[in-house]
Amino acid sequence: MTHSVRLSPALLTHGVAILKQLLAFDEAADKTLSRYFRAHPKLGHADRGMLAETCFAFLRHYRKLNVKVAAAFPAAPVPSPRHLFLAAFLQEGRALPEIEALLDPGEAQGFAALKNFDDAALTPAERADFPDWLYERLIEAHGEAATQQLAQAMNQHAPLDLRVNAMKGERDAVLAELARARITAKAGAYSPFAVRLAGKPALARQPLFTQGVIEVQDEGSQLLGLLLAPRRGEAVADFCAGAGGKTLLLGALMANRGRLYAFDISEKRLARLKPRLARSGLSNVRPMRIESERDSRLKRLAGKMDRVLVDAPCSGLGTLRRNPDLKWRQTPEGILELTRKQSAILAAAARLVRPGGHLLYATCSLLDEENDQIVDAFLASHPEFVPLSAQAKLARLDLPEIGERLRLFPQRHGTDAFYAALLMKKNT
Helix, strand or coil: CCCCCCCCHHHHHHHHHHHHHHCCCCCCHHHHHHHHHHHCCCCCHHHHHHHHHHHHHHHHCHHHHHHHHHHHCCCCCCCCHHHHHHHHHHHCCCCCHHHHCCCCCCHHHHHHHHHCCCHHHCCHHHHHCCCHHHHHHHHHHHCHHHHHHHHHHHCCCCCEEEEECCCCCCHHHHHHHHHHCCCCEEECCCCCCEEEECCCCCCCCCHHHHCCCEEECCHHHHHHHHHHCCCCCCEEEECCCCCCHHHHHHHHHCCCCCEEEEEECCHHHHHHHHHHHHHHCCCCEEEEECCCCCCHHHHHHCCCEEEEEEECCCCCHHHCCCCCCHHHHCCHHHHHHHHHHHHHHHHHHHCCEEEEEEEEEEECCCCHHHCHHHHHHHHHHCCCEEEECHHHHCHHHCCCCCCCCEEECHHHHCCCCEEEEEEEECCC
């Protein structure tokens, strides 16, 4: 939270306007904020930071704030965007006196009641700030105590992690350079390339960034590349490359040798890979837009890939620290549609794997139907593939509480939530 910025009547007006747009839940929150800030260029950097943090606090605690505001202002037919924004402002640790000058007559008593609301009056799902359907599925998978711990972790701010590009630098040297730039950082807990920043400094003009020595990438995402573990000279495919964060790690792990295909159906996402690729120093990456997982150009690569990564399109519920709007935008019906795509994409990607090659299926989802159920169904219908142990593959990293399949959680590992299953195609 940008505590140096005080909430003024003008900023409150902006905050309410943004919140009205966010309440539609019809697009990603960061897109809504970016569009609003472009339309209001006179807003300063600190003002934008305060507005964004307050709006994200609203999204994290939307359900809880709705209940609290309704109880504090029972005469209102529905919680108003104004009251919700101010409640989120308080949720971020701001003192009540800071907003008292902005309150209308009669509002002070309501906000005092809101500040002193007893969370014991909330249902478990309300305390978790999850919709009922999601809370019930997580309870079934993890139990109530673990789900509450997960919810508490998911409702925190995510740290900013970097990945050191092994093609251009070493972590100790990067840490020393960041210290000289007065950026507080430390080595990541598990990935040998991870650096965790204490805050969220601007990096766009930082020489380490502009020269391709560092990239922004969550440590959990880095562990997926280490689990696939591509080698120099191999043929590797990133089947759902997106903007290429994992592609760049795979290329560095291959020491820029061999062939690395970056497939995606979105030209826009692949376009975001190009400047990152130029900074990285990699020359073995071949970005390729495909029409779908059934694209005819994939057929000529069938059975030729040593390793294939399927970072499947998913609900994204493992990234709620960064994208809290997803828990309100996703639906059970949407999840069902995603699982159909995930099954089709995994089956198509598997056709690229040579005998003896590896296939990694990964999501940033919390839900069993996007994770184990997809992999178990695939193995049942593809007996030529067998599972490999994630725990054995990553043993040198001393990751706690992982098993045959990788499961990362913010409350255990300090990363976004990820799931990954490593499979091998039999030689026979």
